[in-house]
Amino acid sequence: MDPYGLRRVVSPPGVLPQRADVLDPGLPLGEDELAVRVEALNVDAASFRQLEGAAGGDPARIGEAVLAIVRARGKLHNPVTGSGGMLIGRVGAVGPRHPAAATLRPGARIVTLVSLTLTPLRLERIRAVHPAAERIECDGEAILFATGLWAALPADLPESVALAALDVCGAPALAARHLRPGARVLVLGAGKSGALVAVQARAALGPGGFLAVADRSAAALDAFHRLGVADARLRVDAAEPLAVLAEVEAAGGRFDLVVSCTTVPGTELSAILAVREGGTVLFFSTATSFTAAALGAEGVGKDATLVIGNGYVPGHAQLALDLVRRHPPLRAFFEERTR
DSSP states (O other): OOTTOGGGEEESTTSOTTTOSEEOTTSOOOTTOEEEEEEEEEEOHHHHHHHHHHTTTOHHHHHHHHHHHHHHHSSOOOTTTOOOEEEEEEEEEEOTTSTTTTTOOTTOEEEEOSOTTSSOEEEEEEEEEEGGGTEEEEEEEEEEOTTOOEEEOOSSSOHHHHHHHHHTTHHHHHHHTTOOTTOEEEEEOOSHHHHHHHHHHHHHHOTTOEEEEEESOHHHHHHHHTTOOOSEEEEOOTTOHHHHHHHHHHTTSOEEEEEEOOSSSSOHHHHHHHEEEEEEEEEOOTTOOHHHHHHHHHHTTOOOEEEEOOSOOTTHHHHHHHHHHHOHHHHHHHHHHTO
16 A cells, blocks of 8 residues: 555655655556546646746646646646646546545546645646636546545536635635634635635624735726625735735734735735734745745744645535535636636
8 A cells, every 4th residue: 555655756765745856657556546537737826827927928838838847747746836736537547445446436527636746647738728717628647646635526516616616625614713703804815715715704704703805906806896705805915015014004903814815925924914913824825935924923023823724624625615606706706717
């Protein structure tokens, strides 16, 4: 048994697949592994934005960059952002000792809930690139280890909507652990994860709570407004901490909980300045630097709990999908972003 996929690590030896520079996706399927015929990749937002910028916004060049990374590394692990994404596909084969061997059958359509930075991947071709949805249609094969999380695609939601929600399903589940009735909450970033967190927060805060969202894009804030959950929208660049602090003070003061869902680096100090003494910051962005967050808090003398988001929280997939099901404006938000 090899539940963590050590046999597929090419270099450096002795590390787990996520830390590896190169994986081997071409080995015979292990007894406790699962093979997936890949149909599409949902690239992590921070990674996609970096690839898009480097490609000058050209979808064809984005696709070429993704192919180059996967060919070089045996996985989609962006060397600049350190992040990957997730995939959708059909089960190709199930090893006899895989945990789902008794229930999962070839042909079933699934979404992986573990990062592409640790998923052995081989791509044959890129069929289309959809920048607005951060989605790449492709043909290939991926391997899931025994510990690799996955979810069956729901039948009652459009595929693109379900995939987009599952891509960031850890965010609202983690936020739910820290939300308290009557609290003041700030969401940095008006994207997919921010929308899910905001809808979850609105339900948890009750009538006495206060929810604000901040983003540098007027269009993103307008789309967020249609969710009908935020008490305030702050148009400010999260990479400018003093500007963020000024907006926060103008909106009534610092927050009990700040959830960072930004997709660009250099926003750690904005989240830290925006939280009250003794408050909590959840860093869900994969662009987060632990060093910048820890030393930044120390440097400004802020006594706050800093939590680096884990994309896995028990029940996270079902929670995110249920939020989309129960909140029609949230479903519309995702539908608009995935067209």
